Amino acid sequence: MELTPRLKAVAYQVPQGARLADVGTDHGYLPVWLLLNWRIRRAIASDLRQGPLDNARENARFYGVTERMEFRLCDGLSDIRPEEVTTVTIAGMGGETIAAILEAAPWTIEGKTLVLQPMTSFPELRLWLQRHGYTIEHETIAREVDRLYTIWTVRGGEMSPLTPAELWAGKQSDDPLRGEYLDDIRSKVARALEGHRAAQRPDKAAIAQLEEVVAGLNAMKEELA
Numbered sequence: 001m002e003l004t005p006r007l008k009a010v011a012y013q014v015p016q017g018a019r020l021a022d023v024g025t026d027h028g029y030l031p032v033w034l035l036l037n038w039r040i041r042r043a044i045a046s047d048l049r050q051g052p053l054d055n056a057r058e059n060a061r062f063y064g065v066t067e068r069m070e071f072r073l074c075d076g077l078s079d080i081r082p083e084e085v086t087t088v089t090i091a092g093m094g095g096e097t098i099a100a101i102l103e104a105a106p107w108t109i110e111g112k113t114l115v116l117q118p119m120t121s122f123p124e125l126r127l128w129l130q131r132h133g134y135t136i137e138h139e140t141i142a143r144e145v146d147r148l149y150t151i152w153t154v155r156g157g158e159m160s161p162l163t164p165a166e167l168w169a170g171k172q173s174d175d176p177l178r179g180e181y182l183d184d185i186r187s188k189v190a191r192a193l194e195g196h197r198a199a200q201r202p203d204k205a206a207i208a209q210l211e212e213v214v215a216g217l218n219a220m221k222e223e224l225a
C-alpha cells in the first residue's frame with residue numbers, strides 16, 4: 001500500500017509507537033498504513049459521516065489491521081477520551097474546522113502530539129494555536145501533483161509570537177520546498193491585496209496589514225537566497 005506524498009508527510013510526523021486518533025479519517029489510509037508498517041500500536045479512526053467510516057473499516061479489513069483499529073462516528077474528538085491516545089492527526093480539513101475541533105477538546109494541550117495538515121485559513125489557525133497555548137514545533141512541506149501542503153507538528157506550550165508573515169507562511173526553515181512555498185503564499189496574499197484594492201471602499205487597515213505580510217515574505221525569500 002502506497003500513501004500519496006501529502007499523507008506520507010503526515011505519517012512521518014507521527015511518533016513511533018503512538019496510540020493514534022485520526023480525525024476525519026475518510027478512507028482510513030493514514031492509520032491503516034501506519035499500522036501495516038508497525039509504526040503505531042493502535043488507532044482510532046473517526047469521522048463525522050457513516051459512509052467514510054464504512055470505507056475506512058473496509059480498507060482496514062482488506063489490509064488485515066482491523067484488530068488494532070477502532071471506528072468512531074463522531075464530531076471531532078467528541079467520542080475519544082484523552083487516555084486512549086497519545087497522538088491526534090487531523091488532515092485535509094479547513095483551518096477553522098481544525099481550530100473548532102481542538103477548541104472542543106482542550107485536553108489535547110496536555111502531553112499530546114498533534115499532526116495537523118490544514119487546507120485553508122493558515123494565518124487564522126496559527127493565530128488560534130498561539131492564543132490557546134499550543135506551539136508549532138515543526139513544519140514540513142509536501143508536494144502532490146501541482147499543489148504544496150504544510151504539515152505541522154503541534155504540542156501544548158508557549159510559542160514565541162509570530163510575525164504577520166509567519167502567520168501566513170510559518171517560521172523560516174530549510175525545507176527544500178520552502179522557496180516555492182513562500183512564492184505560493186506570496187501569490188495568495190497578492191491576490192487578497194488586489195481584491196482589497198479593487199473594492200469600491202478599500203479597507204485601508206486590511207491593505208496595510210497585507211502589505212506588511214508581503215514585505216515580510218519578501219524578506220524571508222531574500223534570506224533564503
Ligand SMILES: C[S@@+](CC[C@H](N)C(=O)[O-])C[C@H]1O[C@@H](n2cnc3c(N)ncnc32)[C@H](O)[C@@H]1O
Nearest residue numbers: 023024025026047048049052074075076091092
Ligand atoms: C477531505 S477528507 C480528508 C480525509 C483524510 N484525513 C485525508 O487527509 O486524506 C475530510 C474528512 O473529514 C470528515 N470531517 C469533516 N468535518 C469533521 C468533523 N468535524 N469531525 C470529524 N470528521 C469530519 C469528512 O467527513 C471527511 O471524511
